[in-house]
Amino acid sequence: MTHSRRHFIRSASTLMAAAAVPNALHAIPRLVSPSDRLNVAAIGINGMGWSDLTAMIKNPEVQCVALCDVDKNVLDKRVAELAQKGIKVKAYSDYRKLLEDKDIDAVIIGTPDHWHCLAMTDACAAGKDVYVEKPIGNSIEECHIMVAAQERHKKAVQVGQWQRSQQHFKDAIDFVYSGKLGQIRLSKAWAYQGWMKSIPKKPDSAPPPGVDYAMWLGPAEKRAFNPNRFHFNFRWYWDYAGGLMTDWGVHLLDYALLGMKASNPRSIMAAGGKFAYPDDAAETPDTLTTVYEFDNFNIQWEHATGIDGGPYGRDHGIAFIGNNGTLVVDRGGWEVIPEKDKMEAVPRKPKVDNGLDLHTKNFVEVVKSRNFADLHTPIQAGANVAINAQMGNIAFKTGQKIHWDAAAGRFKESEANKYLAATYHNGYQLPK
Template sequence: MKRRDFLQSSSTLLMGAGLASVLPADLLAMKKSISANGKINVAAIGINGMGWADLTAILKVPETQVVALCDVDQNVLDKRVAELTKLNIKAPTTYNDYRKVLDNKDVDVVIIGTPDHWHCLIMHDACQAGKDVYVEKPAGNSIIECRAMVDAQQKYNRVVQVGQWQRSNKHYQDAVNFVRSGKLGQVRLVKAWAYQGWMKSVPVKPDTAAPAGVDYQMWLGPAQTRPFNENRFHFNFRWFWDYAGGLMTDWGVHMIDYALLGMNADLPKSIMAGGGKFAYPDDAEETPDTLTAVYEFDGFNMLWEHATGINDGPYTRDHGVAFIGNNGTLVVDRGGWEVIPEIINGTPKMEAVARQLKTDEGLELHAQNFIDVVKSRKLEDLRTPIQAGAHVATVCQMGNIAFKTGKKIFWDKDKNKFTDKQSNKFLAADYHNGYKIP
C-alpha cells in the first residue's frame, strides 16, 4: 500500500472519527470477558497521531485496557476521551504532564507517541519508573540519545519495542530471507527511498499565542524556547531541526532498517549527502525536501533518496528498498516484493519472482508481539527492540550530519565517533530549559 493510501485508509483513526472500525463489538465483548486481574494497564503519552494508532492497535489485544491518556493539548485529550466513551470504554485518567502518568502505580505499559525530541527522556523515565515501553520511531533524535535509550533499557531491564512495525510484516521477513539466501549473487548496491508526493509545501505563518488548552512549555521540553508557531506544532514538527530530522528520520528509519537487515550491516565507514530545499525554497520547513545520501559499508554501498512533492521514485514506487545483485534485483515495499532478473544477451541470470503481496497488518502484529513479550519477559522475541531501533536511527542521523557538514564524513568504530570535530558536534542534541540527556 502506498503511504498516501495508508494514511487515507487510516484517517478515520488518526483524525478522530473513533475506534469503531478498529475495535468491533465482538472484540470489545471479548475484552470484557477477561478477568480484571489479568489486564495489562496501558497509558498513552502523545495521542494526536501515531500514538493514538499505536494505542488502538494494542487495545486489540484482549488482555489490555487503557487506564491513562496524556497530551499537552487538552483539545486532543477531550476528543480522544469522547471517542472512547462512545464505545462504552471507561474514561481513562487524563494528564498533561507525562511525569504524573509514570507516578501512577496502576500503569504497566507506556506508549510514547510524542514528537521525536521527547522520545529519549520519556523512555528513560518510564523505564526508571518500572514501566514497559512502546516508543514511536525514530528511537532518538540524536546519536547520543540513541545510546542513552539503550542504556536505560539495559539498566532497568524493561521491555522496549520501537514502532518500526514493518518488521512484523511477513512479506518483509520473506524478502530479507531471500536476500540472505545468496540467489541474487553479490549485492554491491542497496537503494532505499521515500518519494512523498502528498507532502506539500508548508507556507510561512506568523508567530501567535499558543491555542487555549495547550501547555506549550511542556511541549517544548528540552527544545529551544521559541514563540509558538502553528507550523511547528502537531504533524509538521518533523520538518524542524529542534524536534526531528525530516524525511531522513521519519521514513528513513523504516526503509533503511530493511536495507541494514537484508545486508546484516553494522555502522557505515563513511557517509556523504547532498540536497536542500529545492522544491519549496521559500516555505517554512528547515529540513531538506530533497536529499541523497551515500553510505559506504564493507563490500557494498547504500543509497538513500527522498523528495517531497514527487510520487514516482525508483522502480515507479514512492517508497521501497532495492537489493541490486549480480544475478538480479529484489524490490520490496509495503505492498509486497519481487525479483527482477539481470539479463545478459537476452538470457536471465536467475528466475524472476512475481510480486509477493502483503498478507497481514504489520502494526497489529507489532502490538501483539509487544504485549506477548510484556507477558513472557523473553526480550529476545521482540521484533524491534530498542537496540535495533537505536541502530537504524543512528544510521539515519549520520546522513543528516553529513548533510549539515556538507562533506564526506568518516566513522571511527573503535572510538565510537566521527573522525572530525565538526561532525562530532552533532552527536548530541542540544537540551534547554533545564533538561539534561539521561
C-alpha cells in the first residue's frame, strides 16, 4: 500500500455530508475501495497472534493476505478457518519469506517471546508497520534494540498491551491523577492464577510431524524437543520467556508505572521460587514478590499460581494506595475504598468495552494517519514496562537488591549486568 493510500484522503464535501447525516451513515455498511485496504499478515498464529488478527480484521478496511507459522498443523487449521469466511491467504513457514511480499503493509507478531526482537526489527527493515505481542523483548538489550529499530525505520509499532485502550482503565488513571487519593506511597500489581496447575514432567521426543522445530528454536539454545517447552507452556522457561513476571506482569505493572508516572526504579529486590510445585517441569518461579523503589514511593509486584485469592479478593489487579483512600482496578472495573472518613467511596464502575478490538483499531487508524503519537501503546511504552519486568526477574536470579544506573543504562552490580544482554544461538545474530 502506498503512502497516499494509507491516508484515506476524503474530500471536504464528503466530510460535511457525513456530519450532516450521522445516523444514516451508521445504518449503511461502509464500503472500502480495494486500493484503500490495509493488507495485513500474521506471524505466529496459535494463540494471541490469532486473537489479534481476528480482532483486526473486524475493521472493514483491513484484509488478511498471509499467515505464517512453523507448525503446519496450526497453519493449515487457520488457513481453513479463514477460507470458511471467504478469506484466501498465502501460507508461509518462514516469516522472512513473508516479509519479502511487497503487497503486505503491516504484520502481527504473535510468536513466542524469544522471537519478538528479530521478527519485529526485520519487519520494520522490510518496510512493514508492526503490531507486536508483549513483552516486546526477552532481555533488556532486545528492548532497546526494538525501540531503536522503530525510530530508525519510522514505522508504526503498537505493542499488544490492549488494556491501554479500555475506557475504564483510562478513567481509573484519571482519578489517580486527580490527587483525590492523597499522597500515594505504594502501588501494587498482582496476578494470582488459580487455573495454573502443576506441569508434569515429560520425556524428550521427536517434534510432532509438520513442526519445523529448528525454526521454532531460532536464536534460543539448541535443545531436544520437549512438549512442555512448546506452544503455550514456553512461557515458563527462561530460554523463551520470563514466566508470570513478564507474561501478566507487563499488563499490570504497565498501569502501576503509568499511574505513578514512573520509568526507572532506583533499586529492585525480589524473593520467591517454586513454592507451589517444586518438582514440576517449569523453570520460572510460581511464587514471587518484587519491590521497585522510586524516589517517594514503591511499586510492588506479586504473583502466585494455583491461588485465586489475591489482594482485595481479586485474582489480578492494580492498587494505588493513598493517604485518603485506595483505588483498585482490574479488567472488570474499578472502585475507590476510602481511608476511614477521609474521602467518599466510589462504587465499582464496570468495564464498558472490548480492549483488544479497540487496540487493534487504534493501530489501524495510526497506520493510515501516520500520527505515531496517537498509538495507545507505542514501542517506547512497551519497552518501559518490559524492562521493569526484566529487572524483577534479574533481581530474582541474582538474589540481591540491585540498583539501576539510568545514566549508564546498567546495574551497579556486576552480577546483575550478566543478565542484560541477549545471547543468540544457532547462527542467528542479534540485530544491530
